[in-house]
Amino acid sequence: MKNSRFIFVFAAFALLIISGGCQNPTPSSASLPRSTPEAEGVSSEGLLTFLDSAALGRHEFHSIMIVRHGKVIAEGWWDPYRPDLRHTLYSVSKSFTSTAVGFAVTEKLLSVDDKVISFFPDQLPDTVSPFLADMTVRDLLTMTVGQSPEPSNAITSSGSDWVPAFLDLPVVNDPGSVFLYNSMATFMLSAIVQKVTGDKLIDYLQPRLFSPLGIEGIDWESSPEGVNAGGWGLRVKTEDMAKFGQLYLQKGSWNGSQIIPAAWVEEATTFKIDQAPGTPPEIKDKSDWLQGYCYQFWRSRNNAYRADGAFGQYIIVMPEKDAVVAITSESPDMQDVMNMVWKYILPAMKEEVLPENKEAAERLSARLASLALPIPAKTDDSPVVETIRNKRFLLEENNLKLKYLTLDFAGNTCNLSLGNGETVRTIPFGRGEWITSMTEMAGPGILRRPGAASSNMVAGAFSWNDDSTIVLTLRYIESPHHLKMTCSFVNDTAEVRIRQSTPPGYDLPVLKGMMAR
Numbered sequence: 001m002k003n004s005r006f007i008f009v010f011a012a013f014a015l016l017i018i019s020g021g022c023q024n025p026t027p028s029s030a031s032l033p034r035s036t037p038e039a040e041g042v043s044s045e046g047l048l049t050f051l052d053s054a055a056l057g058r059h060e061f062h063s064i065m066i067v068r069h070g071k072v073i074a075e076g077w078w079d080p081y082r083p084d085l086r087h088t089l090y091s092v093s094k095s096f097t098s099t100a101v102g103f104a105v106t107e108k109l110l111s112v113d114d115k116v117i118s119f120f121p122d123q124l125p126d127t128v129s130p131f132l133a134d135m136t137v138r139d140l141l142t143m144t145v146g147q148s149p150e151p152s153n154a155i156t157s158s159g160s161d162w163v164p165a166f167l168d169l170p171v172v173n174d175p176g177s178v179f180l181y182n183s184m185a186t187f188m189l190s191a192i193v194q195k196v197t198g199d200k201l202i203d204y205l206q207p208r209l210f211s212p213l214g215i216e217g218i219d220w221e222s223s224p225e226g227v228n229a230g231g232w233g234l235r236v237k238t239e240d241m242a243k244f245g246q247l248y249l250q251k252g253s254w255n256g257s258q259i260i261p262a263a264w265v266e267e268a269t270t271f272k273i274d275q276a277p278g279t280p281p282e283i284k285d286k287s288d289w290l291q292g293y294c295y296q297f298w299r300s301r302n303n304a305y306r307a308d309g310a311f312g313q314y315i316i317v318m319p320e321k322d323a324v325v326a327i328t329s330e331s332p333d334m335q336d337v338m339n340m341v342w343k344y345i346l347p348a349m350k351e352e353v354l355p356e357n358k359e360a361a362e363r364l365s366a367r368l369a370s371l372a373l374p375i376p377a378k379t380d381d382s383p384v385v386e387t388i389r390n391k392r393f394l395l396e397e398n399n400l401k402l403k404y405l406t407l408d409f410a411g412n413t414c415n416l417s418l419g420n421g422e423t424v425r426t427i428p429f430g431r432g433e434w435i436t437s438m439t440e441m442a443g444p445g446i447l448r449r450p451g452a453a454s455s456n457m458v459a460g461a462f463s464w465n466d467d468s469t470i471v472l473t474l475r476y477i478e479s480p481h482h483l484k485m486t487c488s489f490v491n492d493t494a495e496v497r498i499r500q501s502t503p504p505g506y507d508l509p510v511l512k513g514m515m516a517r
Contacts, residue, residue: 030214032243035071036361039353042066044360046348047074051367053340059312059331060373060501062087062480063238067246067324068349076368077238080434080459080477086217086235087328088445088479090309093220093234094186096209096244098141098296100193100201102264103208109196112138116167116188119195123164131171137192139175140185141295142272146173152183152231162223163191179275179293183231186296187223190230201228212259213247215240232309232446235478238326245307245315245324268295269305269317288338302342310446311480311502312337321349330480332504376463376473378432384468384489385409393494393513402511405496407470407487414462416472416485429460429472436477443476444483444500 037044047066054061062081066074077083104110110119116135117124125132131146139145147169155165166184190201197204202220210218218240221233236244247253248269252260271292276284284290288306291299300306300316307315312331316338317324325345331337390408406417406424412431417424418441428435438455459475468489475482486497496511 030216031072031239032067032246033071035068035073037068037073037348037364038355038357038361040068040071040073041350041353042068042073043348043350043354044357044364046344048360048364048367050340050344050348051076051364051371053344057336057340058333059329059337059340060480061371062328062330063326064328065238065242065326066345067242067326069322070246070250072239072242074364074368075238076371079372080436080475081328081373082477083238085457086219086237086478087313088309089234089236089241089313090232090311090446090480091183092241092307092309092313092315093230093232094183094296095307095315096205096234097186097189097193097201097228097230098268099209099260100205101137101141101189101295102260102268103204104193104196106261106264110137110192112136112141116140116192119192120163120167123161123167125164125168129171131173131175132167135171135175137189140189140192141268142176143179143182143185143293144176144273145180145182145185146171146175146178147182148172148178148180150180150182150184152187155184156223161225162187162227163225179273186231187227187229189296190228194227200226201230209244209247209259212254212257213240213243215243238328241313241315241326241328242324245317245326249317249319249322249324269297270294271299288335300338302346308334313480314338314341316341318346318349321346323349328480330482330501373475375432375434376461376471379464381409382464382467382470388489388494388515392516394516395511395513398509398511400508400511404516405487405494405511405513414470414472416460427458427460427474429462429474431462434459434461434475443474443479444481444502444506445479446502 037047061078063077065072105112114137115133116137117128117133135145151166151169155162158165166188193201193204202218215236218234218236220228222228247259248265251262252258252265271294273293275293276290279290288300291301294305297305297307302318303320304316304318306317312327312329312334314327325341327337329337388407390406392404392406394404395402401420402418403421404419408415413435414429415426416429417426427439428437436457436459439458440455443456456476457478459477460472462470462472464470470487472485472487473482482501484499488495492515494513498508500506
């Protein structure tokens with residue numbers, strides 16, 4: 001989601017050690033077919049230039065999958081991210097919600113011209129304004145509901161039921177006339193689908209979308225009232241993203257069956273509203289966010305369209321190239337990632353089969369298999385280890401509600417134990433390697449609300465900065481984010497500084513503690 005409050009919540013902790021995964025997946029019967037770049041008219045050398053740029057740039061890539069002519073021709077995950085793991089999609093979720101609306105329209109359960117208030121007669125404000133009365137499903141789909149400012153944070157943090165809270169907000173513009181990105185509008189689409197089908201969005205899509213495409217193991221955050229968030233909160237694997245894009249590229253056809261009517265695909269992915277009318281062409285020509293908005297999809301440059309989510313989650317569909325590019329990442333500049341796709345990947349795609357380039361193809365394959373995020377430097381233990389090993393540090397009162405912490409060391413593992421007065425759970429960190437585990441400590445993110453996953457897969461590694469300072473890096477490898485805990489020990493005192501990767505460089509309040517005697 002965009003323009004939303006960033007929050008970080010510490011909860012109880014639970015540990016479950018999980019084995020690591022391989023870099024290159026073995027395709028299953030539900031997987032997309034595989035091919036080589038040159039066989040599908042794509043230059044391996046061109047794709048290598050993209051990886052070179054990714055390695056030198058400021059973006060933290062987590063995965064990429066490139067599909068050409070219906071076949072995967074390049075795929076890679078930056079360790080500790082893995083092909084078998086889901087990834088938080090943020091607003092890519094919106095395009096799945098739009099698809100659910102398409103199914104409901106096809107089944108004649110609703111129409112895009114239906115009035116929003118018609119679905120919630122018992123949840124309306126005392127006074128229904130003319131603008132609210134005029135708001136339609138189409139207005140929700142095109143982000144033109146007429147509210148201002150964007151209400152998502154205000155509603156989700158209010159403690160009120162989300163549907164009546166949305167309907168109670170002033171509608172200051174004629175619906176359908178002004179674009180304003182509004183994630184709660186997408187939530188309302190989810191609520192409408194649930195209203196007319198009796199099923200949560202995730203359950204409604206299961207037999208219609210997820211099962212036919214072989215998408216398994218998904219989850220989706222919900223409102224406190226049990227409605228899938230719609231506008232955010234969906235987690236699927238990278239290949240699932242690519243399958244979804246390929247379904248749309250194929251005009252809704254999958255394995256010989258018309259999953260979604262081609263007419264709906266066309267309707268959902270074509271220009272509906274100008275986000276910034278009057279913007280000079282020279283500015284629009286440089287932006288993938290000013291090409292027009294559709295039904296929860298964005299138009300893109302090069303006659304493409306896409307689903308995208310905060311911090312760099314993309315499903316880019318390129319009809320003219322018969323290609324799909326799926327990317328997960330944590331990026332400070334989403335436009336710059338799109339620029340990289342257009343600069344390096346797009347020109348690598350040719351109209352004809354290319355001559356075999358075995359040497360470049362092998363280099364590309366090896367490069368993709370060895371992608372990895374930097375691991376904290378492997379350092380010897382500090383002499384202070386013998387002083388602090390397994391000693392409890394009592395923490396001063398803090399808004400994270402942590403009472404104490406303990407560090408224990410065994411070989412190349414540092415175990416961080418945190419307690420809130422009732423429970424103590426442990427997270428392992430590796431020396432020179434990632435150790436994967438599960439924790440109930442909620443990671444950095446935006447709009448994490450009831451219905452979010454209660455446990456999170458993490459990868460931890462540690463390094464000593466100096467004799468008194470250890471840095472614990474914790475990556476939430478089913479989300480874009482990570483955090484670093486810098487623990488300094490002087491005499492009998494401890495000081496812990498926690499920095500989240502989002503918002504960039506955001507520091508939590510410093511924790512201070514004294515060694516218990």
